Structure formats: C-alpha cells, structure tokens
Amino acid sequence: MKFIDEAVIHVSAGKGGPGCVSFRREKYVPKGGPDGGDGGKGGDVIIKTSERRRTLYQFRYKKHFKAANGAPGQGKQKTGKNGENVVIEVPPGTIVRDVETRELIKDFTEPDDAVVIAKGGAGGRGNRRFVSSTNRAPRHAQSGLPGETHSLQLELKLLADAGIIGYPNAGKSTLISRLSSAKPKIADYPFTTLTPTLGIVTPDSGEPFAVADIPGLIEGAHNGAGLGDKFLKHVERTRMLVHLIDAAAIDPDDPLKAYKAINREIAGFRPEIMEKPQIVVLNKIDLPEAQANADRFLKHFTDYPAMTISAYTGRNVSALIDRLNEAINGLKADD
Ligand SMILES: Nc1nc2c(ncn2[C@@H]2O[C@H](COP(=O)(O)OP(=O)(O)OP(=O)(O)O)[C@@H](O)[C@H]2O)c(=O)[nH]1
Ligand SMILES: [Mg+2]
Incomplete structure (x- = not known):
C-alpha cells in the first residue's frame, strides 16, 4: 500500500x-x-x-x-x-x-x-x-x-505521520475529511472504508503532515477477523497514532472496553506499536449521552493524552490539529 x-x-x-x-x-x-x-x-x-x-x-x-x-x-x-x-x-x-x-x-x-x-x-x-x-x-x-x-x-x-485507528463506524473517515481535503466515503455502517485514505493536514504554522485512516480494526483482527491484519502493517509505518472512539457507543458499565480491545489487537500484531505516541480522541461528542460516557472514560484514564471532539460538527478539531502538529514536530526525524 x-x-x-x-x-x-x-x-x-x-x-x-x-x-x-x-x-x-x-x-x-x-x-x-x-x-x-x-x-x-x-x-x-x-x-x-x-x-x-x-x-x-x-x-x-x-x-x-x-x-x-x-x-x-x-x-x-x-x-x-x-x-x-x-x-x-x-x-x-x-x-x-x-x-x-x-x-x-x-x-x-x-x-x-x-x-x-x-x-x-x-x-x-x-x-x-x-x-x-x-x-x-x-x-x-x-x-x-x-x-x-x-x-x-x-x-x-x-508515509503517514499519524494513523487513525479505531472500530469501524468510529468516524475515522469523517475525521480525515475534516482534517484534510481528502473525500473518503462516509456511511453509517461498518467497513465502509476498505483501503487506507491519506489526507494532508495543513496546520496554522509549520509543515503540513500526512494522516491516514486505517480501516477494518475489530476484535480478532490480528488473527484475520474483519479485514484482518492487512492494514496493521500500515499502522506499523506511521509515526504516531490517533485512537478514535465513538463516545456515544461507549459501554457505561465498562467505559474502556472498546479501547482496550483495539489495543489488544495492535499489541497482538506487534507489541512495539504500542510504544508509539498516541492521542486518544473521543468522537461524536455532539450526540446525547456522549459527554456523560466520555466523562466516565476520562475519569481514571492516564494511558495517553485524551480529548473529545465532534468530527461531524468540527468541534475541537482545530485543537486536535494543534496537538498533532506539536506531537509530530516533537518526534525525532528517525522516529
Ligand atoms: N453525530 C456524529 N456522527 C458522526 C461523527 N463522526 C462520524 N459520524 C457518523 O458516523 C458514521 C460513520 O462514520 P465514518 O467516518 O464512515 O466512520 P469510519 O470509522 O470511517 O467507519 P469505517 O470506514 O466503516 O471503518 C457516519 O454516519 C458519520 O456521519 C460525529 O462526530 N458526530
Ligand atoms: Mg471509513
């Protein structure tokens, strides 16, 4: 790819x-x-x-x-x-x-x-x-x-500087269409995106950088479920990850469940990938229940920097661009 x-x-x-x-x-x-x-x-x-x-x-x-x-x-x-x-x-x-x-x-x-x-x-x-x-x-x-x-x-x-990972339907394609001029297909069902889409993000200051939407991660992906590990290789070649989560779909009784499942898939494929810098982004904050779920998620969350956005309305997306820009600029050239 x-x-x-x-x-x-x-x-x-x-x-x-x-x-x-x-x-x-x-x-x-x-x-x-x-x-x-x-x-x-x-x-x-x-x-x-x-x-x-x-x-x-x-x-x-x-x-x-x-x-x-x-x-x-x-x-x-x-x-x-x-x-x-x-x-x-x-x-x-x-x-x-x-x-x-x-x-x-x-x-x-x-x-x-x-x-x-x-x-x-x-x-x-x-x-x-x-x-x-x-x-x-x-x-x-x-x-x-x-x-x-x-x-x-x-x-x-x-090579993408940042890869967007997350469950199908989390809003990865919507986010990339917000961050860049890329126009991937967006739809309300899983596995809409079948190949990675790359978008070039132009921050207010500094060099443009490339963000890719990595499709098809679900439980069992590293053993071949869904689109399997086809695109996990791609994750390996990005310099940092954006873990996108549908905040409206967070399980109130076990808020980190979906997040942990995706991380397990990645770690199961190649544990070193977990050492890449990561930003956890809770999406769809415009939907009812999303804020309450996000609060539950964030309450004890310390693994990585985290924030809430709405890729759909654009809320907080420019703050995400700033954070990505800062993180990517902070990486050494050979990272
Ligand atoms: N309300 C709301 N809906 C959103 C938001 N972001 C995405 N959606 C909707 O969620 C659905 C899935 O969005 P996609 O961008 O296609 O999701 P994806 O992660 O690329 O999904 P796959 O390609 O299937 O893996 C679409 O119906 C979007 O309109 C958001 O911030 N708020
Ligand atoms: Mg998609």
Missing part, C-alpha cells in the same frame, strides 16, 4: 551577465587599454533534501523557481556579481524526473543531499579578453549564456 505525492515544477537557472566594453581612462594616458570585465555567472537552481519537509504540498502553490541573472561586467576589469542560487527543499525520498522524457534525474535517498538541477549560464567575456596582436583595442564583448531550464516531475512515497 503506497501513497504517492506528486508535483510538477518548472526551474530556470539565471542567465550569465554580459561582458563589458570599456577602455582605461587615465590622466596623461590618451589611449588606455581595454579593461571591460566579464559578466557574472547566472545563479543555479539547486534541489536539496531537508528533514523539515515531509510532503510535496508546498509545490501546490509555488511551481516556478528562477535563479537570478549574473550582473554585467564593468570597467576597470571588474567582474559582474554572480546571480544568487535558488535552493528548493524536498523531503528525503523524493524522486525527480524529466516531465517529458520521464528520465530519472535524481533519486534523493539521503537526508542531506544537494544537486544542481539547472546550471546558471556563464557570464560573457569582457573586451579586455579579446586583445590580440592584431587587435589591441577590441570593441566587442560577449553576452552571457542562458541558464538551463527544466520541467520536473517530483514524486514521493508518503
């Missing part, structure tokens, strides 16, 4: 600055020699990996990247300034291809990797470079060379 994030960007490196035609002017030297400097080199476009980036979401709005042109050469043999480079940050794991030929340009596997993806044009030579035995006062200079331009296809296999 792979989620692919994609973007097309257009990069152009800077043009080289033109060389300069100039002659020395000095007192008492009526005919100074040529002293026109070279143009500066155009800036490069560089792509580098950064652990700060987790998705290609940034390229939804910014698709064009242009490095600065080199400055013209000047008299007194002064070379023009080089154009400034543009550095584009992508998450490790990003693959760069030529849009037209599909040719692989670079597979960024390393966390600190940088490649010049479009080279700036060389600056033109100034007139002093054209002095020869037959031409001591050349009156021409070169113009700068154009920079490279490319249209690039970026691809990234996305």
